Amino acid sequence: MTRNYAPVSPPVALTIAGSDSGGGAGIQADLKTMEAHDAFGTSVVTATTAQNTTGVQDVNVLPTDHIEAQYQAVVDDFAVEAIKTGMLATAPVVETVVDCLADYAGPVVVDPVMVAATGDRLLSEDAEDAYKRLVEQATLVTPNVDEAEILTDSEIDDASAAESAARQLVEQGASAALVKGGHLDGEEVVDTLVVAEGDETRTEQFSHPRVETAATHGSGCTLSSAIAARLAGGDALAAAVGSSVMFMERAVRYGIDAGSGLGSVHHMVGLREQADRVAVSEAVESVVARLVDRNVETLVPDIGMGVVGATRYAETPAEVVGADGRLSRTRSGIRPTAGVRSGGSRGLAGQLLAARETCPGLRFAINCRFDESVESALAAVDGPVIEAAADDEGDTGSVERVDHTAPVVGIDEDSLPDGEPPAAVVDRGGEGREPGVVLFASDSETLLERTLTLYEALITE
16 A cells, blocks of 8 residues: 655755865755754855865865856755855855845845864955955854954954944844854853844843863854754744754754864754653663662652653753652552653752763762661762762752752762762752762663662661
């Protein structure tokens, strides 16, 4: 029996950019990112590069008539909902793209690619002047600080100067400008968006903690492609920018470590996080079932026992899989109050995420009761057992507490022997919370083994 055809119709986005043979930036990054944001990506290749993670070895700019032919072929066939531009290399290419976009009425995101992350120049000096006409056509222009300095002939050393540069780009004709703050100093990355509203402008800033890495290859291409894909899907400009900036924080933190040089950002990180939750859910369900089967009631604290698991890319408690409710003591043994779901055991999920800030390899956690007998039994657990870190007020947050709204405190890296991730973190309790211990592991089997080892050692004391 044949099956009915059931096509889908995602919005179509177009990237006009150069090819990166290393796969981390350019057309390759654009198409992967567009797909990850539910847009069908089409492309116009302006140049090919011989490029890898260590640098650009060669650039071959395509003939402008071929670039124009690619563009015409795409727009003649597809209803293109948004366009982004990337590496355009030379003045003739920029001018060709300007002419192509003259009759296009949809949103245009201009990423003025001038220098690669490795320091290799990707735009001829005579093309800088040609960019002025392209900026005039931009719904949004997305320079980093170095590119914004070139486009505005100004010096940018803080967020205030970035706002001034963004305003200048709007005065040059762009409907909006996003000056990215990754190249500015500070623990926070601040991206500044200025939007034209009649004769006035509106400014929004998007900030997030800096990820300590130089492996940001493809970050500009990826961010502008994410924005274009979201615009193609109908998002308002500020919403598209805000969502894409949040996506980029995760894409940088969980970057791709491939090649002998600096790695690239992770273009598909959102999709991978969602996909991996299926396996994590199955692992958490298995741990819960085994604990119920063994009836480890002597480890269950009065507040109940939580079990959580995180994907490699989880960033919020809502993305951590946990027992929905807790495992509690009953007359017939311990029982979960509900099933397993994303966002279950939110307090313990927060503790796991806090621990992952110091030890990213930790993936699973369980909270247990704590007293002198448990402390003695912890000697049987394989791996470091450490004390919970304290904040400036002497409060600790490495185990779940009664007040789920209280901030969590991460693991003190100096307390880890040889940097080895902890097997258990002890909180001796305090005002408003009971003592407890959280067992951690990089996989569910190790977590289960540590929990059962602690249980066996406890009941044999």
